Amino acid sequence: xxxxxxxxxxxxxxxxxxxxxxxxxxxxxxxxxxxxxxxxxxxxxxxxxxxxxxxxxxxxxxxxxxxxxxxxxxxxxxxxxxxxxxxxxxxxxxxxxxxxxxxxxxxxxxxxxxxxxxxxxxxxxxxxxxxxxxxxxxxxxxxxxxxxxxxxxxxxxxxxxxxxxxxxxxxxxxxxxxxxxxxxxxxxxxxxxxxxxxxxxxxxxxxxxxxxxxxxxxxxxxxxxxxxxxxxxxxxxxxxxxxxxxxxxxxxxxxxxxxxxxxxxxxxxxxxxxxxxxxxxxxxxxxxxxxxxxxxxxxxxxxxxxxxxxxxxxxxxxxxxxxxxxxxxxxxxxxxxxx
Amino acid sequence: xxxxxxxxxxxxxxxxxxxxxxxxxxxxxxxxxxxxxxxxxxxxxxxxxxxxxxxxxxxxxxxxxxxxxxxxxxxxxxxxxxxxxxxxxxxxxxxxxxxxxxxxxxxxxxxxxxxxxxxxxxxxxxxxxxxxxxxxxxxxxxxxxxxxxxxxxxxxxxxxxxxxxxxxxxxxxxxxxxxxxxxxxxxxxxxxxxxxxxxxxxxxxxxxxxxxxxxxxxxxxxxxxxxxxxxxxxxxxxxxxxxxxxxxxxxxxxxxxxxxxxxxxxxxxxxxxxxxxxxxxxxxxxxxxxxxxxxxxxxxxxxxxxxxxxxxx
Numbered sequence: 026x027x028x029x030x031x032x033x034x035x036x037x038x039x040x041x042x043x044x045x046x047x048x049x050x051x052x053x054x055x056x057x058x059x060x061x062x063x064x065x066x067x068x069x070x071x072x073x074x075x076x077x078x079x080x081x082x083x084x085x086x087x088x089x090x091x092x093x094x095x096x097x098x099x100x101x102x103x104x105x106x107x108x109x110x111x112x113x114x115x116x117x118x119x120x121x122x123x124x125x126x127x128x129x130x131x132x133x134x135x136x137x138x139x140x141x142x143x144x145x146x147x148x149x150x151x152x153x154x155x156x157x158x159x160x161x162x163x164x165x166x167x168x169x170x171x172x173x174x175x176x177x178x179x180x181x182x183x184x185x186x187x188x189x190x191x192x193x194x195x196x197x198x199x200x201x202x203x204x205x206x207x208x209x210x211x212x213x214x215x216x217x218x219x220x221x222x223x224x225x226x227x228x229x230x231x232x233x234x235x236x237x238x239x240x241x242x243x244x245x246x247x248x249x250x251x252x253x254x255x256x257x258x259x260x261x262x263x264x265x266x267x268x269x270x271x272x273x274x275x276x277x278x279x280x281x282x283x284x285x286x287x288x289x290x291x292x293x294x295x296x297x298x299x300x301x302x303x304x305x306x307x308x309x310x311x312x313x314x315x316x317x318x319x320x321x322x323x324x325x326x327x328x329x330x331x332x333x334x335x336x337x338x339x340x341x342x343x344x345x346x347x348x349x350x351x352x353x354x355x356x357x358x359x360x361x362x363x364x
Numbered sequence: 365x366x367x368x369x370x371x372x373x374x375x376x377x378x379x380x381x382x383x384x385x386x387x388x389x390x391x392x393x394x395x396x397x398x399x400x401x402x403x404x405x406x407x408x409x410x411x412x413x414x415x416x417x418x419x420x421x422x423x424x425x426x427x428x429x430x431x432x433x434x435x436x437x438x439x440x441x442x443x444x445x446x447x448x449x450x451x452x453x454x455x456x457x458x459x460x461x462x463x464x465x466x467x468x469x470x471x472x473x474x475x476x477x478x479x480x481x482x483x484x485x486x487x488x489x490x491x492x493x494x495x496x497x498x499x500x501x502x503x504x505x506x507x508x509x510x511x512x513x514x515x516x517x518x519x520x521x522x523x524x525x526x527x528x529x530x531x532x533x534x535x536x537x538x539x540x541x542x543x544x545x546x547x548x549x550x551x552x553x554x555x556x557x558x559x560x561x562x563x564x565x566x567x568x569x570x571x572x573x574x575x576x577x578x579x580x581x582x583x584x585x586x587x588x589x590x591x592x593x594x595x596x597x598x599x600x601x602x603x604x605x606x607x608x609x610x611x612x613x614x615x616x617x618x619x620x621x622x623x624x625x626x627x628x629x630x631x632x633x634x635x636x637x638x639x640x641x642x643x644x645x646x647x648x649x650x651x652x653x654x655x656x657x658x659x660x661x662x663x664x665x666x667x668x669x670x671x672x673x674x675x676x677x
Binding site for chain 2: 047171301328
């Protein structure tokens with residue numbers, strides 16, 4: 026058990042180093058004067074010269090690399106050329122918005138995907154199954170940012186059911202303590218704040234979850250179909266176990282295995298999809314930050330964000346693997362056998 | 365030795381690793397296409413599959429002839445004609461500077477589809493080469509290469525591609541390079557698994573016992589017999605690739621402004637949705653239809669190559 030956790034931890038550490046190195050290599054591919062890019066378009070000659078010094082661009086490549094890694098270990102991601110703040114501080118301020126959007130998106134994904142997947146599997150080949158597949162294939166192919174724009178337009182602007190932008194109404198949100206508007210409302214704000222905060226997140230989270238619902242529901246459907254054909258299901262039915270119980274307790278549990286793995290990985294993918302959705306809804310998360318950095322050619326902030334998203338992704342897949350080992354005895358035994 | 369003639373081309377291929385896949389594909393792609401065609405127009409083909417194939421054919425035609433049949437110049441700025449709703453003169457309306465949306469859609473079709481195809485083919489080629497080399501190397505090196513792929517895959521591919529494309533500067537070429545760099549590791553990983561499976565089959569074993577060298581074994585037996593899986597993988601990837609490059613273009617790392625890229629068109633129209641919904645709506649519909657059609661075709665190709673997957677798709 027400990028051996029497996031340690032091995033997994035070792036791989037996570039290796040991945041962190043790998044991500045940092047990949048991004049370093051990417052930064053070497055920037056065409057033109059790197060110091061000018063890093064200092065910003067409006068920088069003076071002095072500032073550019075200073076940046077050349079900071080990045081050690083006149084040093085040998087190896088020293089540049091070790092300098093970069095040691096700055097990274099100290100949490101120094103450089104200074105944004107647009108906000109003039111440290112990128113680390115900026116990202117710390119925007120990450121909560123992204124994380125709460127992704128968490129709500131994950132919640133909506135399960136809420137829709139599980140019943141749809143199960144219902145489709147149970148009615149295999151019938152109208153409900155066909156209808157579900159059409160909807161799922163469609164939602165899997167629609168680009169998430171376009172769906173977000175269309176939802177903002179129809180459900181927000183035309184019908185006026187949802188707010189179209191921002192995290193809170195103009196009359197002010199909850200006091201900012203943790204940065205998670207929902208959590209802040211819950212702990213320090215009013216019921217009104219809470220409703221307002223959640224309300225502002227629903228539309229973006231709904232748009233964000235569309236492609237993930239498609240993947241997850243299709244996986245649940247195909248796993249459920251396999252599970253429902255197993256001998257022990259036939260046995261349970263012939264023994265007189267209620268159909269509902271057979272489907273939800275027996276079949277669904279055994280169908281969960283790979284669903285959990287995919288669901289865990291979706292957390293990471295959803296963070297990258299959130300980049301696209303946040304830009305549409307004007308949510309001040311890492312996506313909007315990246316978008317602004319790209320538009321303003323603040324390449325080093327873009328790369329720093331890539332590192333941070335990579336780190337978050339690695340951390341979540343590590344946690345997911347551990348959780349899965351704790352939940353699923355089959356995984357636990359397989360892993361322990363290997364370790 | 366009899367193998368003198370047959371050996372020469374494969375020795376030449378080994379010198380140019382990138383040509384391996386191309387040559388091997390060309391050899392059997394014809395046969396596969398013929399079989400696929402027979403299935404498509406056979407009686408048992410599902411209606412939805414036919415529609416998807418029809419749509420893909422239509423999009424391909426649009427990509428090839430689109431730029432030459434545009435009703436208007438897709439780049440001509442005509443401010444007096446700006447933000448016109450769909451009408452007989454402008455079937456899909458005009459954008460914020462008066463360019464015809466239909467013309468831009470047609471002009472951009474090739475850009476989107478060809479770069480998606482290029483990305484999938486290049487990523488598959490790199491993946492195959494890496495996987496084959498890994499399969500030929502000693503076990504330790506093989507494992508190290510696969511671990512490196514895992515590390516590459518620990519950055520979500522959209523984010524990796526975004527970072528790389530932003531560093532290279534906004535152009536369609538950066539998107540292609542970035543997407544290939546972001547997607548080859550998963551292809552390599554998948555290919556390595558398929559190669560391992562093929563290598564454990566008895567005819568490969570027999571050829572090895574007969575004394576065939578490992579590189580030759582790889583080129584003559586293992587790779588050609590693993591190609592079906594590559595077609596499936598490639599056809600499934602196109603759909604996601606179309607969506608992803610449009611996302612990158614939407615974020616502004618694609619071809620710079622006047623370019624009629626579908627993703628950038630959506631971005632240009634997004635502030636006008638309440639007054640001129642057609643600017644964003646139609647390019648998005650085109651991307652969605654393309655992605656869905658290619659996705660269905662991918663499924664059809666998979667169930668054609670691997671009938672056991674038919675039930676679970």
